[in-house]
Amino acid sequence: MTRRLADVSTSARLATPGEGLGQDELALAARNHGLPLEAMRYDITPPGLHYILTHYDIPHVPDDAAWRLTVNGRVRHPLSLSPAQLRTRPAVTTRVTLECAGNGRALLTPRPVSQPWLVEAVGTAEWTGVPLRLLLDEAGVASDAVDVVFTGADHGVERGVEQDYQRSLPLDIATGDEPEVLVAYAMNGQPLPPQHGSPLRLVVPGWYGMAHVKWLRDVTVVDTPFTGFQQSVAYRIRQGPEEAGEPVTRIAPRALLIPPGFPDFMSRTRVVAPGPVRLEGRAWSGRAPVTSVEVSTDSGATWHRAELEPDHGHRWAWRRWSRMWSPVPGTHVLSARAYDEAGNAQPLEQPWNRGGFANNLVQRVPVFCTDPTSR
Amino acid sequence: MTRRLADVSTSARLATPGEGLGQDELALAARNHGLPLEAMRYDITPPGLHYILTHYDIPHVPDDAAWRLTVNGRVRHPLSLSPAQLRTRPAVTTRVTLECAGNGRALLTPRPVSQPWLVEAVGTAEWTGVPLRLLLDEAGVASDAVDVVFTGADHGVERGVEQDYQRSLPLDIATGDEPEVLVAYAMNGQPLPPQHGSPLRLVVPGWYGMAHVKWLRDVTVVDTPFTGFQQSVAYRIRQGPEEAGEPVTRIAPRALLIPPGFPDFMSRTRVVAPGPVRLEGRAWSGRAPVTSVEVSTDSGATWHRAELEPDHGHRWAWRRWSRMWSPVPGTHVLSARAYDEAGNAQPLEQPWNRGGFANNLVQRVPVFCTDPTSR
Incomplete structure (x- = not known):
């Protein structure tokens, strides 16, 4: 019997030897999907064939015009921008191959019980948006800034923790230009589809998918390292459950x-x-x-x-x-x-x-x- | 060791009690995908969220202009039409909810081992095309016609049988207008995406997905009941493997x-x-x-x-x-x-x-x- 919010979550666990996939893993596999490998024939993955991983629900955004991206925290001039205002700024288009950090998980022994991917969690698109470094420059980052935290509108529970999806980047990555991080509003020349983060998402070329925060609504500059769930609990390379582990960052070859x-x-x-x-x-x-x-x-x-x-x-x-x-x-x-x-x-x-x-x-x-x- | 083509296929089977999903089922679940249920908020399912079930590979169609739809068999005037020629004919647009015939399969006990769906293999789109009855009328169906056979360009093996995907409809359904069967070239006002049958597919409103032949390249009118694999072996309602069974047709509520x-x-x-x-x-x-x-x-x-x-x-x-x-x-x-x-x-x-x-x-x-x- 579920008595507390924490009880709706099951603990992180490993499949036992020979254990097939359960209905929890299937529920994720049926919602999310990989790239049918024959679609690698296209330089740019057609819409609907690019891999998708949504942690919670695809948020309902009835009116793009009402959306605001805020830039807050350790900045001198906080910003609040509509998608239309972002589109008036200098745009950059970058072709990016995105891969899920959990790609290949279902081939491991023992198998971590989570979204089960074989090898197909990948896709390539052309993303158009505003370089994040220009927005941070406009906002004026304080000299004590350490991390930049990105908040999406997708809301859920994960291992007992109720949360909006949040991830951070170190300041030097967020303001760097190799790769140049984008606040993207278009995919392959069209407005973002709902499942790819409409109306705005982060694109961090070369990094695994967890960094590319979808349905982006806030950017907050902080002066201490960010320790949110998706940064310090999930997406860590560790052998045992008690280890701090190493963060998942750039895509391996x-x-x-x-x-x-x-x-x-x-x-x-x-x-x-x-x-x-x-x-x-x-x-x-x-x-x-x-x-x-x-x-x-x-x-x-x-x-x-x-x-x-x-x-x-x-x-x-x-x-x-x-x-x-x-x-x-x-x-x-x-x-x-x-x-x-x-x-x-x-x-x-x-x-x-x-x-x-x-x-x-x-x-x-x-x-x-x-x-x-x-x- | 695989020695004959037939050996690449495993036999149809039921999962044993408590058996989780295998990598074969996962390989299908990771390629194909259902509708994230929150996307039922849209009257028309956005591209990429509509369910997909591809039996073999998505065919490679480098040049739509070279595509031909042939209408053959027991007709007086065989046709060979390009997508452009079809687009010059009177067009009909119909809003259709499509559901996979295997939706719900993974909830059965024992579970038939195949594409594992929970409840999400559904989607709604507006399909634009030419009524099939008008094309058959133009071709002049012979009086001894019984079935109309539809052949897609997707090619594979299934239970040892090498095949192009083929399904038939009884003549009265193929030439009927309730529902009106379409040879569709557009989905939601856009050319068909590759995974939805580009450049041409059949749409049979009210019928389960197996009838809506994708990558449609041939329509053949025959004077004996069609007994191809997808008609007489697959897509039958049966209790035991030896039964002829009843055909799967219209979508249950x-x-x-x-x-x-x-x-x-x-x-x-x-x-x-x-x-x-x-x-x-x-x-x-x-x-x-x-x-x-x-x-x-x-x-x-x-x-x-x-x-x-x-x-x-x-x-x-x-x-x-x-x-x-x-x-x-x-x-x-x-x-x-x-x-x-x-x-x-x-x-x-x-x-x-x-x-x-x-x-x-x-x-x-x-x-x-x-x-x-x-x-």
Whole structure:
């Protein structure tokens, strides 16, 4: 029997060995969704195919004109701006690959019980908005400022804590220009869809999704480190529940294949015919530019360099890569592995953490190549 | 070891008692997605929030202008039409609530292992296109015609059968005008998004989703009943695997609540404060117009009539309903129940079938009402 607000939440827990997904995890998986991997064929992910993770409900915003973004706290000139006022300021458009911090969680053993992602929590869009550094400059940040706290309109309970979704950035990131953080009002040239934060959201190129606060209504500059739930309880890399852990920040390198051929409905196993097949996919890293992608077609036994397209000026977006493959009849497992300029590489065995964050294990795509002589 | 194409498919099966969802079900749940229930607040579901179920991959259509819709078989004048040619014909726009035939499957015991839906596989859009009956009229249907077969461009394997997705309609439905079947090229006034069948799809108002063939490339009139996989193997109501079963056709009545208050992240339990709360939701039936909706706030012990909005001329779309509620502190379970003009009502216990189709069990929404005196 629920007697207190805290009782509506279950404790963070790990699945027991062999435990399948429960209805709580399914309720999240049915609401939220990943990118169907074949949609990596588009440079810009079409609306509705970009991954979505909503912690609580999508807020009801009946009238964009009534929305206000406030800039408060340790500033000399607090601001209160409508979306229309933001749109009169100098605009920047940046192509950004966004990935959920929990991508890959459902592949971990033991599995942290939360939104269950395999590998598909990713998408790329062009975000248009006002650089946050210009707004903070206009407001005049006090010299004792440490963190900048962002509050969304989405409201809920999480592990007993009633909250508006809130995250912070260190001042140097919030006012930096590499990446340039945006207060965005458009996605792919259109007003933000409700599920992507309409009318305003934060975009922090190169960082995992939890930093890109949706339905943004307040920016508060503070003089002590922010310790809100989503900063100090959730989104930490830790082994045990009592550890303080390390914050989740920038996206680790990852390459994904567009699964070749066609699928089986239920097993999703891919089917190809013998002969040349162009393997292609995308690779990205928020930590440093991707320098190379390797492909294996023999379950990781051998690796071969893929052809990597230049970034075409889009540092914060995924890059296309490809390599030809000539399968013979039988079963194969395909993988791709990204490396970045800072020396980061995707692991062949996934280091585990309790929240299931920042995973970037190499993908495995089982493929069956048909035998034309035996059909 | 996979040796034949048939081996890439697993057999249809039921989950064992207490068996959680497997990675195969999760792979479907992560690709496809339902409607976040709070999005029932919109008469027309915004793009990206409408439910999606793709059997295989979303086909790659690099050039809409090269697409052809052929009308073949038992017709006097076969047609081959580009999307542009279709757009020059008289257009009809119909508001349609679409629901997946497998909605509710994951709530069954035992659970059929397939795309796992709870209750959210629904959405409402305005579809614009050419009435199918006019195209069939133009082609001149032969007098011995029985069924009309629709072929999509999505290709895959299902239970060992390699196939393009194909479904048929009886001739009288295909040429009828109640409902009027459309070959649609626009959704909510925009070209179809890739995941909704770009450039052309079938829309069969009142029927479950499996009839609305996406990426439609061929219409063939046949003089014997169509027995393709999706018609005679899948989408049948049967108790045992050997039964022929009954075909899945029109949508059974259903009412869903917009969950009130705000949610817990993981349990999705709702939290409200004491005092008046407007309960609202949507109700629809493809079998006959909805005549009434009842609401229970005490776990189904008592039921009370909700206020049902008129259909505003949209026979094939969901209708809004509402009822005030004044919760007291403690736990409550909310339900809604729709009735239609043909005497169909939602069941309080779900009749079971092996494929998990055409479920319409009344929804249960657990709500915790806080106690202001004890916080």
